[in-house]
Amino acid sequence: MPKLADDLRRWTESSRKRIDSVVMTPWEEQVGRVLHTGDGVATVSGLPEARLDELLVFESGARGMVVGLGETDIGCMMLSDPKGIVAGETVRGTTEVARVPVGDELLGRVVDPIGMPLDGGEVPACRDFAPIENPAPAIYDRALIERPLATGVLVVDAMIPIGRGQRELIIGDRGTGKTALAVDTIINQRSSDVICVYAAVGQKASSVARVIESVRHSGAPERCIFVVGEADALPGLQWLTPYAACTMAEHFTARGRDVLLVIDDLSKHAAVYREVSLLLRRPPGREAFPGDIFYIHSRLLERAARLSPERGGGSLTALPIAETQAGNISAFIPTNLISITDGQIYLDPTLFNEDQKPAVDVGRSVSRVGGKTQAPALKALAGSLKLEYAQFLELEVFTRFGTMVDERTRKKIEHGRRIRAVLAQNQFSPLSLGEQTALLAALSGRQLDDVPLDRIAEFRAALPRWLAEHAPEIADLDDRAPPITDEKLGQLRQVLAELADTFAAPDPEATE
Ligand SMILES: Nc1ncnc2c1ncn2[C@@H]1O[C@H](COP(=O)(O)OP(=O)(O)OP(=O)(O)O)[C@@H](O)[C@H]1O
Ligand SMILES: [Mg+2]
Structure with a gap:
């Protein structure tokens, strides 16, 4: 019996010691509460230390991102299904900005802006994650833009060349071929080492599927990432898409690679941001866009740059797309984007029709940087093209009314029509630098003047084989090769004249 009492006493003592050793300190956690929610946004009270772009976690497991800090409440954009959220439930801050998976595992994949697969495959097994917002490279971390980014579209490469690291806006009305031009540029990268990231913002699923299908069919899909925030995705996800795509692209840029980022399109992105801002009752400004609409686009596009050799020498070229209404490029969003980018390619509905x-x-259209980067072989031949073409367009308008023109003017117009025919180009048929150089050489050497207009396309189709056979050094031209010497140019024109002869209309006098 005394043993039992002894045991009990010892046990009580040890328990008391253990209890005494527990230090009870107050523990502080900020908890907010949902005020109201709906339409992909939520307003939260509390969380006085929340910061812009911070990720919030809701009690029901949903996630959101802070987009507005009011005096008494926080505006939050939902990034996951907000269905279960009710007013009054708790919200916690994470002190972190949203992060997305990055890495080689994403190549060839179709993902949503938080890296979840949309192609029916497994979740990409990325080991690295990076924040969606990154400061733009500082001036001393940048290098001059020197190499061209070939689009394979002659009118762009010859007259509005784009450099690796440049930001060039593609702008035009609905259905004028904006996406087609960007997709052709992606497809042309099958013959380069450039990695392509296509960000679809607010696009219909069918349009995105068409883009992916064409790249899979004609391009190098294993070097492409498709980041998709469809039209029926949450506004928050649509808004996130270009930033997430940019972060995924920067991963490769930081490793010395050249990357092309297409954002299709920033008008829809601005509209989504306007929708969210109005729902969160932020004060509307011009065209009802919130006051920071310029900033959200400039901080995104400023991230495109060519990095200095010390930073690996990679580059991020951005091709943002913007839609205009009735050709009005002086509307708010188009003028913003024009002033942020280094030039624009304007697609005209009249020409399209x-x-x-x-x-x-x-x-x-203009490219404020690319001119200096144009491949020397092409630059030497493209110099006068823009002027000649502009003169022709003016003359053509003049002669539309049946004005009598002299022989010299008639020849100029005939030549201009050939320039126009050469510049016309079908989708999915990018031209190599050699083919572009040969076409410009044939134009400026007047070898095409005897080829009927409706046979120019045939001439172009026959060109690759003809060059491979008769001028292999032109067929394999590199964008860093020096300009072609006069002697070589003469030989090339001779070769082209022979090909042109096979298409030329028979001379009526000769057959008599
Ligand atoms: N170079 C081309 N040759 C032949 N067809 C073309 C060419 N460029 C575009 N098209 C056709 O024009 C149509 C519209 O093109 P696209 O969808 O690229 O325009 P968009 O400006 O992106 O339109 P949206 O404003 O709806 O996004 C498509 O059917 C496309 O196939
Ligand atoms: Mg489009």
């Missing part, structure tokens, strides 16, 4: 495709309006 006249079947001049790609419908690039050369007069209203």
Whole structure:
């Protein structure tokens, strides 16, 4: 019996010691509460230390991102299904910004902006994650843009060349071939080492499927990432898409690779942001867009750059797309984007309806950087093309009214029509640098003047084989090769004249 009492006493003592050793300190956690929710946004009270872009976790497991800080409440954009959320439930801050998976595992995949697969495959097994917002490279981390990014579209490569690391806006009305031009550029990268990231914002699923299908069919899909925020996805996810795509692209840029980022399109992105801002009752500004609409696009596009050799020498080229209403490029969002980017390619609905495709309006398009990067072989031949073409367009308008023209003017117009025919190009048929150089050489050497207009396309189709056989050094031309010497140019024109002869209309006098 005394043993039992002894045991009991010892046990009580040890328990008391253990209890005494527990230090009870207060523990602080900020908890907010949902005020109201709906339409893909939520308003939260509390969380005084929440920061912009911070990720919030709701009691029901849903996630959201802070987009507005009011005096008494926080505006939050939902990033996952908000269905179960009710007013009054608790919300916790994470002190982190949203992160997305990055890495080689994403190549060839179709993912949503948080890296979840949309192609029916497994979740990409990425080991690295990176924040969706990254500061743009500082000036001393950048290098001059020197190499061209070949689009394979002659009118762009010859007259509005784009450099690796540049930001060039593709702008035009609905259905003028904006996506087609960007997709052709992606497809042309099958013959380069450039990695392509296509960000679809607010697009119909069928349009995105068409883009993916064409790249899979004609391009190098194993070097592409498709980041899709469809039209029926949450506004938050649509908004996130270009930033997530940019982060995925930067992963490769930081490793010295050249990357092309297509954002299709920023008008829809702005509209989604306007929708979210209005729902969160932020004060509307011009065209009802919130005051920071310029900033959200500039901080995104500023991330495109060519990095200095110390930072690996990679580059991020951005091709944002913007839609205009009735050709109005001076509307709010188009002017914003034009002022942020290093030039724009304007696609004209009139040209498109006249079947001049790609419908690039050369007069209203400009590339403020790319001219210095154009492949020397092409640059030497493209110099006078823009001027000649502009003069022709003016003359053509003049002669439309049946004006009598002299022989010199008639020849100029005939030549201009050939320039136009050469610049017309079908989708999915990118031209190599050699083919582009040969076409420009034939134009400026007037070898095409005897080829009927409706046979120019045939001439172009026959060109690759003809060059491979008769001028192999032109067929394999590199964008860093020096300009072609006069002697070589003469030989090339001779070769082209022979090909042109096979298409030329028979001379009526000769047959008599
Ligand atoms: N170079 C071309 N040759 C032949 N057809 C073309 C060419 N470019 C575009 N098209 C055709 O024009 C149509 C519209 O093109 P696309 O969808 O690229 O335009 P968009 O400006 O992106 O339209 P949206 O404003 O609806 O996004 C498509 O059917 C496409 O096949
Ligand atoms: Mg489009």
